[in-house]
Amino acid sequence: MSSEQTTDAPVEPSAESAQAAIAEEFGYLGDWTERYQYLIDLGRKLPAFPDEARTEENKVNGCQSQVWLLGRGDADRLDFTAISDSSIVSGLIALLLRVYSGRSAREILDTEPRFVEAIGLSKHLSPTRSNGLAAMLATIKRRAAELAG
Structure with missing residues (x-):
């Protein structure tokens, strides 16, 4: 793993509790202008993504913007890092990473x-x-399915 990637424990103890926390946070925001701004702010806080990982192999196909996603780990714990050239998509990445990164392959699949x-x-x-x-x-x-076997 590159030194730029983190292996910190997820903020919430489970993917479900992360989803509940996200729903609660968005519930405090009024309109969609505020919600989009919050997404943009979340995207700006993404950890650095290594330039050497911006490869075709790590590129997510099906996205209009450029997205690179890297998953490392094993069936017990899979850590993801990702980046996009779009600020809104970067915010979506931040939400996905909060829910799924640092979890077991089984929890991700479930x-x-x-x-x-x-x-x-x-x-x-x-x-x-x-x-x-x-x-x-x-x-x-x-990626989780590959590791779960």
Whole structure:
């Protein structure tokens, strides 16, 4: 692992508690202007992504913007880092990493992204961003499935 990547424990003890915390945080925000700004702010806080990992192999296909996602670990703990050239997509990445990074492959596979509906993202994302979110989630789940056996 590169020194730029973190192996810190997730903020919440489980993927489900992370989803509940995200829903609660978004519940405090009024309109979608505030929610988009919060997403942008979250994206700005993503950890550095190593330049050498910006490869075709780590690129997420199906996203309109450029997205690179790297998963490292084993079946007991899978850590993800990712980056995008889009500020809104970077915020979506931050949410996905909060829910799925640092979890076991089994927990990742068993956790559906309920926060997307809970915070209203499904109604407020453009079709291309929705497709990109689905592609990022599919990449995370595929990596977990490879490790889960």
